Amino acid sequence: MHRRFSTPRCLSLIVACSVAGAAPRAAEPGTGDGPRWERVSVRDPAGDRILEGAVVVEGGDGGVLLERADQRYELMQPETIATRESVPAPPVETPRDLGRRILADLPAGFDLHLTHHYVICFDTSREYAKWAGAVFERLHDAFVSFWKRAGLDVAEPDRPLVVVIFADRRAYDEAVRRDVGAGSDRVSGYYSFLTNRVTTYDLTAADGLRPPGRGSGRLAAEILARPEAAGLVATVVHEATHQMAFNCGMHRRLAPVPLWVCEGVATCFETPDLRSQTGWRGIGSLNTPRLERFRHTYQAGDLERIVADDARFRDAETAVDAYAIGWALTWFLMETRRDAFVKYLAMLGSKVPCTQYGRDARLADFTTAFGSPAELERAFLRHMDRVERRVP
Ligand SMILES: [Zn+2]
Numbered sequence: 001m002h003r004r005f006s007t008p009r010c011l012s013l014i015v016a017c018s019v020a021g022a023a024p025r026a027a028e029p030g031t032g033d034g035p036r037w038e039r040v041s042v043r044d045p046a047g048d049r050i051l052e053g054a055v056v057v058e059g060g061d062g063g064v065l066l067e068r069a070d071q072r073y074e075l076m077q078p079e080t081i082a083t084r085e086s087v088p089a090p091p092v093e094t095p096r097d098l099g100r101r102i103l104a105d106l107p108a109g110f111d112l113h114l115t116h117h118y119v120i121c122f123d124t125s126r127e128y129a130k131w132a133g134a135v136f137e138r139l140h141d142a143f144v145s146f147w148k149r150a151g152l153d154v155a156e157p158d159r160p161l162v163v164v165i166f167a168d169r170r171a172y173d174e175a176v177r178r179d180v181g182a183g184s185d186r187v188s189g190y191y192s193f194l195t196n197r198v199t200t201y202d203l204t205a206a207d208g209l210r211p212p213g214r215g216s217g218r219l220a221a222e223i224l225a226r227p228e229a230a231g232l233v234a235t236v237v238h239e240a241t242h243q244m245a246f247n248c249g250m251h252r253r254l255a256p257v258p259l260w261v262c263e264g265v266a267t268c269f270e271t272p273d274l275r276s277q278t279g280w281r282g283i284g285s286l287n288t289p290r291l292e293r294f295r296h297t298y299q300a301g302d303l304e305r306i307v308a309d310d311a312r313f314r315d316a317e318t319a320v321d322a323y324a325i326g327w328a329l330t331w332f333l334m335e336t337r338r339d340a341f342v343k344y345l346a347m348l349g350s351k352v353p354c355t356q357y358g359r360d361a362r363l364a365d366f367t368t369a370f371g372s373p374a375e376l377e378r379a380f381l382r383h384m385d386r387v388e389r390r391v392p
Helices: 002-006 095-105 126-150 169-180 220-224 227-245 259-269 288-297 302-308 319-336 338-349 359-370 373-390
Strands: 037-044 047-058 064-067 073-076 081-087 111-114 118-122 161-166 189-191 197-201
Touching: 037 064, 047 073, 095 111, 095 118, 095 161, 111 126, 118 126, 126 161, 126 227, 126 259, 161 169, 161 227, 169 197, 189 227, 197 227, 227 259, 259 302, 259 319, 288 319, 288 373, 302 319, 302 359, 302 373, 319 338, 319 373, 338 359, 359 373
Parallel strands: 118 161, 161 197
Antiparallel strands: 037 047, 037 081, 047 064, 064 073, 111 118, 189 197
16 A cells, blocks of 8 residues: 555646746736736647736746636747737636636536535546545645644635546546646646646546446445555645645745645645544644655755755656655654744745746755755754654
C-alpha cells in the first residue's frame, strides 16, 4: 500500500508558463473593483478567434495572459494578437450557469452536482459525485481553518472550484492527453494551472476495487475506505489541495512558487481518514509513507538543492524522493518555525504570474526567512530523527 501511496507525482508540474519573456507585469485593475476585461482577436495556426477575459498579466513585449469566464487561462504571444480592446466585465455567473458552460465543452453524458464551494461535472453515478463532493468540502474547510489558525491570510475562494469526474480510466486518459499532452502515467487525478480544475475518474472503477457487475452507487464510501484504495484517494486529495492553495490566496496560478513549497503543502494534507465522519487527519498527522521514503533516501545537501531549483521534482528518477524531502521540510518548518514559514508563504503569494525566480533569489529569500540552508540542515535532520521516533 505504501508503495502505491507514494509513487505518483503531479501532472500539474508538466504545465510551464511561457508568456512574453520581457518583464511581465501584473495587470492594472479595471475601472470598477474587479480586474480589467478585454476582447482580444487572435491569429495563430489554430485559426482566427476572438477571446474575452480578465487580464492577469501583460508581457513587456505585448503578450497577454487572460483568464476566461470558465477560469481557464489563455496565454497569447504578441505575434498572434491582432487587436485588443477593453470591454465591460460580464455579470458574475451563478455556480449552475458556470457548470452549464463547462458541460458544453465536455463530451455528452455529463451532469452537474453542486456543493457549497464546488461545481462537480460527472459522467458516473450521482452517488459517487456526492461522495467526492463531501470529501472535497471537508478538505476545503480543513484547509481554510488550518491556515487561518496558523496566521496566514487565506480567503475562501470567491467563486466555485471546478472538478471533472470521468466514469472510467479510459475516458480520463483521453482527457489528460487533450489537456496536458501527456499520458496520465497511473495518476488518478490532477490539478491544472491552466484550467484551474481538478480532473479525476470514478476511483471505484480502478482495477480490482469494485465487485464485478456492481455500479459505484452506494458502495463508493465503503470501497474507498478500504486500505488498497488509500493511494488513489490520497492522490485526488493532494490535487484538490493544490487547487485550494491556488484559489485562496496562498499561491497564484503560474507564479514561480518553488515546487518544494507547493508539494510540501499538498503532501501535508493528502492523508484523510475517510472512515471518520467528521475528522480529517490532514496536516495534524504524520504522512508515514513520505517519512519512510525520506529516511531511506535523504542525502546531505538535499535541502539546499530543492530550495535552489526544481530540477529534482521535474526528473522522473528523483521526483518521488524530492516529494518526500518537500514534505519533511514543510513539516519541520511548520513544527519549529511556523511564524517564519507563514511569512515566507505570504511573500511567495505576492509573486506575479509568469515571472522568473532564479536560484540566487530563491536561496536569498529562503536564507532571509530561515537562515542558511546548510546551517538549517543540522536542525532539520535532528528534528526529523525525533519525528521518526514518534512512529509507533
Ligand atoms: Zn502535487
